[in-house]
Amino acid sequence: MSDLIPTREEQDGDGEVRYRMLYESEDKVYIRHIRGVFTRIRKYTGLPLLALFFFIPWFNIEGRQAVYFDLPTRKFHIFWSSFGPQDGFLLAWLLIIAAFALFAVTTWLGRVWCGFTCPQTVWTMMFIWAERICEGDRNKRMKLDAAPWSMEKVLRKGGTYGIWLFISVATALAFVGYFYGIRDLVVDLATFNAHPQGVFWVAFFTFATYMNAGFLREQVCKYMCPYARFQSVMYDQDTLAVYYDARRGESRGPRKKGIDYRAEGMGDCIDCYWCVQVCPVDIDIRDGLQFECINCGLCVDACNSVMDKMDYPRGLIRFTSEDELETGRTSFLRPRLFGYxxxxxxxxxLFAQQVLTRSPIEAEVLRDRGARMYRESQGLIQNVYTVKINNMDREAHEFSIGVEGVAGYDYSLRKPREIYLQAGEIFAVPIRVSVPKEQLKRTKHDIYIVVQAVDKPELMDKHQTVFIGPKQ
Incomplete structure (x- = not known):
């Protein structure tokens, strides 16, 4: 008993205390193939996303990969824009937006992300499709696994594992290609010239995809994904999720078509277990809302198909809310959803405004912080600065440096005659700003260092700094 964790104690009438393990190994889940509305929706949402994932790396824009995360140079190229480390706040902003989108969608539609677009679900469904193509539907797969090994079993299992491996390798190549360069990666692997790190990550993601979608499957959703654990704090009485209408369905039981089962006190549920057989996480939705449910809607399609065969109304299992089951109506205009x-x-x-108005030229200015805060020469007070220019544009430019400050001051600037930077190049240049001593009215005042492209004056960045002189 020492290896068991008493997560919940149950005491039967005989006084015996029972224990439950925190994790229990489960039998393989065999999913029945079903057709229906939500199955088609998953196809129409999943296939475009898969196409984008696999084919975007192969498109080029202005001579480079359309989406390329160049880690050695710390540059992220996304379509027509390039981002560097200085744009890290945009990534943080994007993650916050994704979090609020998750909160809003979950409050409104429950775990539809998990059921329709989560990579774990999409890839698992692809692997299940491969099983069905090679081994048949649910009953045939169960019989095949229970049968002794034979040539037919070897061929069918080999076909399944071969398709799994093909999908896993394609997934790994596409994912690593976003960081390595997909064309270089394929050529280097084919000619055995790939960098060891590239080979490692392709092998790693191949193995991870093969294991997650092939064998772990529902256990990832149940035990590894944190979303299932904190979804309850985002649900409310009006959140749309998959529910079983117990008032209409109970009591359950098989019956023959055409018999007045209601006169015998029976509900619409014929206890066929199709809703369980199609569930990818192997739960019985008739037991109520459960954290494992991913709102995929397969049980809805299965139940509706059975209701059609029995000439019963659809919707015994449906996307609805607790309020609708109890009162017959759902409120969509509620404060929390509106706030999200x-x-x-x-x-x-605001994020779109930042991205669209983001200047491809960035300047950073560091004032000399040596022992002497300023220099005096021939009646001029001089401050030395280091200007770091980052050309984030896709073209090379020549840059000029200017200075702006308090009106009435005569600023002179000593700098290199020409600053020419290639696309993506970063260059640091020292400059010296001078002001006649007799013009200084106070010890320090603000000035602006202006960096501007000579050929495109609209490409400009202005950085504020401090000019220091002697005490007045």
Whole structure:
């Protein structure tokens, strides 16, 4: 008994205390193939996302990969824009937007992300499709696994594992290609010239995809994904999720078509277990809302198909809310959902504004912080600065440096005659700003160092710094 964890104690009438393990190994889940509305929705949402994931790396924009995360140079190229370490706040902003989007969608539609677009679900469904193609539907797969090894079993299992491996390798190549360069990666692997790190990550993601979608499957959703654990704090009485209408369905039991089962006190549920057989996480939705449920809607399609065969109304299992089951209506305009949506729209708008108005030229200015805060020469007070220019544009430019400050001051600037930077190049240059001593009215005042592209004056960045002189 020492290896068991008493997560919950149950005491039967005989006084015996029972224990439950925190994790229990489970039998393989055999999913029945079903057709229906939500199955088609998953196809129409999953296939475009898969196409984008696999094919975007193969597109080029202006001579480079359309989406390329160049880690050695610390540059992220996304379509027509390039981002560097200085744009890290945009990534943080994007993650916050994703979090609020998750909160809003979960409050409104429950775990639809998990059921329709989560990579774990999408890849698992692809692997299940491969099983069905090679081994048949649910009953045939169960019989095949129970049968002794034969040539037919070897061929069918080999076909399944071969398709799994092909999908896993393609997934790993596409993912690593975003960081390595997909064309270089494929050529280097084919000619055995790939960098060891590239080979390692391709092998790693191949193995991870093969294991997660092939064998772990529902256990990732149940035990590894944190989303299932904290979703309850985002649900409310009006959240749309998959529910079983117990008032209509109970009591359950098999019956023959055409018999007045209601006169015998029976509900619409014929206890066929199709809702369980199609569930990818192997739960019985009739037991109520459970944290394992990913809102994939397969049980809805299965139940509706059975209701059609029995000439019963659809919707015994459906996307609805607790309030609708109890009162017959659902409130969509509720404060928390409205608040999430409002914050989300505001953040998306501000993020878009930042990206669209982001200048491809960035300048950083560091004032000389040596022992002498200023220099005096021939009646001039001089401050030395280091200007770091980052050309984030896709073209090379020549840059000029200017200075702006208090009106009435005569600023002179000593700098290199020409500063020419290639696309993506960063260059640091020292400059010296001078002001006649008799013009200084106070010890320090603000000035602006202006960096501007000579050929494109609209590409400009202005950085504020301090000019220091002798005490007045």
């Amino acid at each position: 949506a409002l914050v989300l729209l505001a953040m998306v708008g």
